[in-house]
Amino acid sequence: MSGLLEVQAAAGLAVYGARAVPGAVEALGQLVADRAAERLADADPTLWGPDAEAAAKSRLGWVDTFRRSRELLPRLAELRDELQSLGLDHVVLAGMGGSSLAPEVIARTLGVALTVLDTTDPHQVRATLGDRLATSVVVVSSKSGTTVETDSHLRAYATAFEDAGLPGCASRFVIVTDPGSPLEARAEEMGANLVLADPDVGGRYSALTAFGLVPTALAGIDVAELLDQAEDFAASLRGDADNPALTLGAALGAAALAGRDKLALISDGTGIVGLGDWIEQLVAESTGKQGRGILPVVVEAPDAPGATADDVLTVTVGGSLPPESVPGSGITPHIAVNGPLGAQFLAWEYATAVAGRLLGVNPFDQPNVAESKEHTRRILQSGLPGERPAFIDGPIEVYGTDLGHASTVDEALGWLLSRLTPGGYLAVLAFLDRYTESDAAKIRAGLADHTSHPVTFGWGPRYLHSTGQYHKGGPPVGTFLQITGAVTEDLPVPGRPYTFGQLEAAQAAGDREALTGRRRPLLRLHLTDRAAGTARLLAAVAELPWVS
Incomplete structure (x- = not known):
């Protein structure tokens, strides 16, 4: 537990124990020497080497997308009022990966109902189609606009609305996609509601873009609070000292390089629900390439098996927890990360990008x-x-x-x-x-x-x-x-x-x-x-x- 007593904190988010991870201090020193914090805050695409530069150049918008996302808020409030006036209050999200995992975490954490459809299993699709169809509004989220699952969901819902004789079928869809994608043209052809996302943010880093905010705002969440939390935390990201996200990234990368390349993720029960699933897709897809990477292992509870091993870095996540209260039924995590959800999203995105630099991989592509x-x-x-x-x-x-x-x-x-x-x-x-x-x-x-x-x-x-x-x-x-x-x-x-x-x-x-x-x-x-x-x-x- 002594290692956890060392804490770095900013804007309500605290990282306990990261500097005690073997090799983390040395990795942090190298990052400081390379001016990694300053360069990342400035969205410098050269940070991951020449082979990654082209991809990074168009994928670093997440560093400050929380500011641009504020432009969406009036439109989302207006759209929610419009849909509610039509009696459409059952929000269904059809999306995959980052397009669905972040909204699901937000909704579960804040206790708001959101139906997530991220499958092709016909039993689950049929059950979702049969749930409050007359009052459903379907958010179809796809960055590329070509995702086969979401294309199938859109087709199934359009047919279901038509077969049920429901009026205004097009108004029952909200399309979220990148500018210029095939789905944008399709939304305009349908006459559906259209919200364009930030094109400079990759799907798994999109929690605080339209992909994370549209479905949750329509479900009734005050998403401005998430943006506030992220913006408050962002002030810490440029510095070498008092930068908990930089230290977390150094610990993740150093642990993996030393053989602890599995990341056990455990909710500590203090208010954030399902964050491990979102971190899993972020870290695994960003680092798992070229025969290297960090494998997240989402563990159901602190006393569930599989949270510890010689090659596992154990991390608890939650909303608020002093280090002396870290749970675990005798299990002491290496690191505890606690703080508001908006700051958690930004901290883990930043830390994952830092870990990618240490591992020598491009954290913004997905070649396989x-x-x-x-x-x-x-x-x-x-x-x-x-x-x-x-x-x-x-x-x-x-x-x-x-x-x-x-x-x-x-x-x-x-x-x-x-x-x-x-x-x-x-x-x-x-x-x-x-x-x-x-x-x-x-x-x-x-x-x-x-x-x-x-x-x-x-x-x-x-x-x-x-x-x-x-x-x-x-x-x-x-x-x-x-x-x-x-x-x-x-x-x-x-x-x-x-x-x-x-x-x-x-x-x-x-x-x-x-x-x-x-x-x-x-x-x-x-x-x-x-x-x-x-x-x-x-x-x-x-x-x-x-x-x-």
Whole structure:
């Protein structure tokens, strides 16, 4: 705990313990010598080397976007009043990655209802379409304007509104996209409400741009307070001293370079909800490339398994917590980061960019994300690959190669754990309904309780816009458990020659191809009965032996 007593704070945000991380002080000294704080505050694109300069030049707007975002506030207040006058008070957000994760954190933290649709699972899409359709306003968020998931959601909602005979269908959409994207032209053609985002900010850094603010403001949140918090904190970012975000970035980078390249993220229960999921996509997609990177591991609670190991840097996050009160059921985190949400967003963006410099990677590109998308497009055109299960265990079909003598789910999971190598990790990837089938997420803690290796969990396909980059571009030490489920009632994607179920299956198959093409160990479990299969899987996990 003594290391946590050292604190750096600014504008209500405190970082405890970062300087005590081995190598952090030395890394901080190098950053100071390189004038990194001043250069980053000035949006200097040369900070990450010549290969990154072109990408950085158009992706550093997040440094002060909170100022430009204030221009949106009158428009958002006017739009909310207009929609409410039409009786449209159920806000649905169709977005992926940074376009959905930041708004979800904001809404959950501030206790405001926001329905997030970030899946292609037909069960979840159908349920969302059936929820208060007559009073729904749909925020369709896509920076590129070509995201297949959000295009599918827009089509499904437009058809649902029309089929229900609801008036003013176009007015029920709010389109958020970059200037000049195909979605801007589509919004104008539809006559939909259009809000243009800051084009100089990448998706995962977009929390305080239109992508984070539009859906939450329409849901009733005073987003000006978030901008105030960020602006207050921004005053600390130029200096070498009393700059908690710089120190946090130095600690993240130094820890990774010294072998602690897994980042356990734990909510400390003091008012910020779901921030770990947003940090996960920010850090993983920004740093996981060129065989390097930091793998975030979102841990459910301080006493959940998987929060500590020799290669794990343990960090708690929350709203307000003195260092002597850091929870953990005996677990002492290396770092605690506490403060208001607007400052948290800016601090983690800054720290991630600093860590990218220390690791020698470009924190603003995602060179491997397109690979799974390309596989998906090809599979949608040519059809799913022919696959036969290695065996069937009750409601679970087991797919894999070289499974040894495994003939049960328990044995197949044991085989998968045995594939873990020193410094490796296990990623559980579930293409299911994350609301009605949320029990599937319990598999992470169950598996982490049976191995010393870090275990992550991601809902498909949204992890493809998050940790998917790290899985392919980061250190080649991942082992993967993919879970898919039978579709009992599919849903067409209007205007496309495929259904949501076929799209989801193609996304899962495309990612399998990307991973196995890199010779990553992968086990696929297909639940022919989702509820029974999940129960069987959890029971199998509970019976596993310990695997070091």
